[in-house]
Amino acid sequence: MKAIQFTQTGGPDVLALVDLPTPTPKAGEALVRHTAIGINYIDTYHRSGLYPVPLPYVPGNEGAGVVEAVGEGVTVVKPGQRVGYTTHPGSYAEYNTVPADRLVPIPDGLTDQQAAAALLQGMTAQYLAYTTYPIRPGDTVLIHAGAGGVGLLLTQIARQRGARVITTVSTEEKAQLSRQHGADEVILYTQTDFADEIRRLTGGQGVHVVYDSVGQSTFEGSLNSLRPLGAMVSFGNASGAVPPFAPAMLSAKGSLMLTRPKLNDYILTRQALLERAGMVFNWVASGELSLLIQPPYALADAAQAHRDLEGRGTTGKLLLLP
Missing domain, CATH: 3.90.180.10 (Medium-chain alcohol dehydrogenases, catalytic domain)
Structure with missing residues (x-):
């Protein structure tokens, strides 16, 4: 063969x-x-x-x-x-x-x-939205790589769950695609600091959950995008692995929760x-x-x-x- x-x-x-x-x-x-x-x-x-x-x-x-x-x-x-x-x-x-x-x-x-x-990708989006952080009606969620395979599916499922969906993408073409699949707001991370834009879009509150498949280059900004008691779901390393960090950072940023799930489990x-x-x-x-x-x-x-x-x-x- x-x-x-x-x-x-x-x-x-x-x-x-x-x-x-x-x-x-x-x-x-x-x-x-x-x-x-x-x-x-x-x-x-x-x-x-x-x-x-x-x-x-x-x-x-x-x-x-x-x-x-x-x-x-x-x-x-x-x-x-x-x-x-x-x-x-x-x-x-x-x-x-x-x-x-x-x-x-x-x-x-x-x-x-x-x-x-x-x-x-479909089961990944399903477990992320239903189990890892069960999205509730009225939640605001941030999805990185919003025009990727998981990103497009997760956006649709999050909208089904009643969330306001914000995504990040690299180009205007991808932004249009993300909107077509249900994103309420799309941030071009190549032009804007996404954490600053998240604060603007949420009136300074931050989002309830970040779904981050990018890894190293977005990790700190993702934490900075969360509201107190928010959840950081790191499920990929497209830009490289996240370096070691002190868990005390999570308490300093508002008693945040962090998980690194995988589909097998x-x-x-x-x-x-x-x-x-x-x-x-x-x-x-x-x-x-x-x-x-x-x-x-x-x-x-x-x-x-x-x-x-x-x-x-x-x-x-x-x-x-x-």
């Missing part, structure tokens, strides 16, 4: 198209033939070495396709069934073996590309996985949640996809097609 693999960490050029044996499902596993593969920012962390992985490594944590075969004892899926998955490595390939209890059936109302685009059980995925799939199928999917890349063009993603020139969801 064709797969993308890297044998050393570094820039996008370390990604190479290789031939690997098609895997055989073990007990409890299913073999999935991919029809669409999700690209996520965490893939660049694995490739760069920010999040260490065993080498050689096939990147990717999200895919959709058809069950080709199942291992011993598998009853939750069957050959020929359309399924999606996330938080399991090795998706940048034509095939992958996945624990069967991590597979989510794709409903008839969704395409494989929609499923591959919705699972990781919110879908530990199959029941939790199916509930969150089902909610996202239902929203997409009903039109309550709009997906912005960019023209897909061929599997062989994974390196270019990473360049485009890290260059901040993309919006919405990026996919690979095997």
Whole structure:
């Protein structure tokens, strides 16, 4: 089978198209033939070495396709069934073996590309808004990278929850896109100090919660954007990892709360996985949640996809097609 693999960490050029044996499902596993593969920012962390992985490594944590075969004892899926998955490595390939209890059936109302685009980012936006900081009607929230994949989905869900949504983006084109997906106010962080603008937009009060996927370059400004007792949700490192800091800073800025969540912990059980995925799939199928999917890349063009993603020139969801 064709797969993308890297044998050393570094820039996008370390990604190479290789031939690997098609895997055989073990007990409890299913073999999935991919029809669409999700690209996520965490893939660049694995490739760069920010999040260490065993080498050689096939990147990717999200895919959709058809069950080709199942291992011993598998009853939750069957050959020929359309399924999606996330938080399991090795998706940048034509095939992958996945624990069967991590597979989510794709409903008839969704395409494989929609499923591959919705699972990781959609469930991330869902748990952020429903569980990490449960948004309440009347809350004011700040979402960084408002035109990115998670940002566009989280904006829509926050509006569904009754929040006033403020986002940050880098260009006017992205600002327009963010507004189209429900943002009440959009800050161009390339032109304005976003923390100062937040104070102006909130009458000096600050926001109830900041959802920050950017990391190093926005961390302090995000804390400065919060009202007393506000919540800082740091869930990404697009600009680099947040450096160590003294927890006393949180009390000095108003007894703030800080958390660094990850999706895996919110879908530990199959029941939790199916509930969150089902909610996202239902929203997409009903039109309550709009997906912005960019023209897909061929599997062989994974390196270019990473360049485009890290260059901040993309919006919405990026996919690979095997």
